[in-house]
Amino acid sequence: MLNALYITRQESYLHKERETIVIKNGDEKLGQFPAINIGSITCFGQVSVSPFLMGYCAEQGIGLSFYTEYGRFLARVQGRQAGNVLLRRVQYRWADKEDKSVAIARLIVAAKIANSRSVVLRELRNHGENVGLSKASDKLATNLRRVKNAQTVAEAMGMEGDAAASYFSVFNELIREPHFNFSGRIRRPPTDPVNALLSFVYSLITQECISALQGVGLDPYVGFLHQDRPGRASLALDLLEEFRAPWADRFVLTLINRRQVQLKDFKQEASGAYRLKDDARKTFLVAYQERKQTEIMHPYLQEQIPIGLLPHSQAMLLARHIRGDTEFYTPYLLK
Known part of the structure; x- marks a missing residue:
């Protein structure tokens, strides 16, 4: 797993100098890095x-990848598609078949529910009995039992x-x-600091999933759980579901x-959306990169792998299943 560059200083300019990446702001050189050590570059705001x-x-x-100054995803630069076109042809055929799609969708939804329940149970173990958390755990357990009987993708999505x-x-x-107070998940726009943090980290991990899927030769825009929609990376969102609770939410x-972040680190826009301030966004990104380096089994x-390689490991397992190397896709489960 190579280094990631996060460019947050406004009006910065990046260019290539021999085999290095140079970052400048006006006439001031901010940094110069060997390109061979860089795995990704993420630009925020007015960065050229x-x-x-x-x-x-x-x-x-x-x-x-390019984001607004406040963390909303804009675009990414994409090179040639990697992998065998035959793998993608199988992916497209499976996506058009309800039985193939729902078989994978059930596993993804089951993993998401199980991982969400693990986060709740960990809180109960660490801080003692809580009626609300216990009831939520029971409901999630019921959902987990039901999802294996889902006959269509729509049913699986409803249970999710x-x-x-x-x-x-x-x-x-x-x-x-x-x-900090959280009264419910609000996406567009995030109208409180907690939702702002959740949306930001979900967006970052989604881009990791897109890169991972492209790396194994799959099309990140054709999914099995999320339906096709112009501009939506449906398969990347499928993969993200496994990582929401154990990686992003935690x-x-x-x-x-x-x-590490406080209320004073946010500002509210005229639209009501909350965004991280510049210094706080840097704190967030440093902590995010450190979290990606944390090794898990x-x-x-x-195998011991960094958390940041989870999208790549799961993309690889999904590609193996679609190629016919494994009977089932094995989603990521928090232990």
């Missing part, structure tokens, strides 16, 4: 990138939505910092409960 560097990133598989409602109904119980809870591969 030379066409030659864009082309180089595309050729070398270096992820290059029901489970998510139960989980987020008690999410505020997981927040130990009294100044990361946000850690930032809040350890007071993959429950299926039985």
